[in-house]
Amino acid sequence: MAERVAIELVLNGARRRVEVEPHHTLLDALRDDLALTGAKSCCLVGECGACTVMVDGRAVDSCLVLAAEVAGADVRTVEGLAPAGGGLSTLQAKFLEHGAVQCGYCIPGQLMAAQALLETTPQPSDPEIEEGLAGNLCRCACYEQIFDAVRETAATAVVEPRAPAAAAR
Ligand code: FES
Ligand code: FES
Structure with missing residues (x-):
């Protein structure tokens, strides 16, 4: 098995470090390694948008991006959308x-x-x-x-x- 790769990113405003499989997508890393299951796993080929998250301010299909590619990026998921004080945006x-x-x-x-x-x-x-x-x-x-x-x-x-x-x- 390939060695896991350590990456750092800013996730929903907090700096995080996580080890990911080199072949895993950002969607895999969010759901399996970071316990953020808001982004949904569906078509896995970039056609449905269920896995959409924001990377450096842009909407991306997280099933099409390798987790290792977002090292150093600002990633936002639906879990980070609500105001810090609670409630809904x-x-x-x-x-x-x-x-x-x-x-x-x-x-x-x-x-x-x-x-x-x-x-x-x-x-x-x-x-x-x-x-x-x-x-x-x-x-x-x-x-x-x-x-x-x-x-x-x-x-x-x-x-x-x-x-x-x-x-x-
Ligand atoms: S799961 Fe359908 S676009 Fe990513
Ligand atoms: S797929 Fe059911 S609300 Fe959009």
């Missing part, structure tokens, strides 16, 4: 308010894709919202409700990019 609350959550399987990925969109484009047009969420499938077909939740968040809340995390490198 505005985006999460809007998902609930609009009934965007049915089985919930796609929702962590949808939230992280939407969060990345709103941080880079705080006032997205409808086509920009569609494009920002295009990589995230919902088998319960909650697309309209998800779209409305994102549009209303953009209209009613300031989604600030988080302050740059301390470099882990």
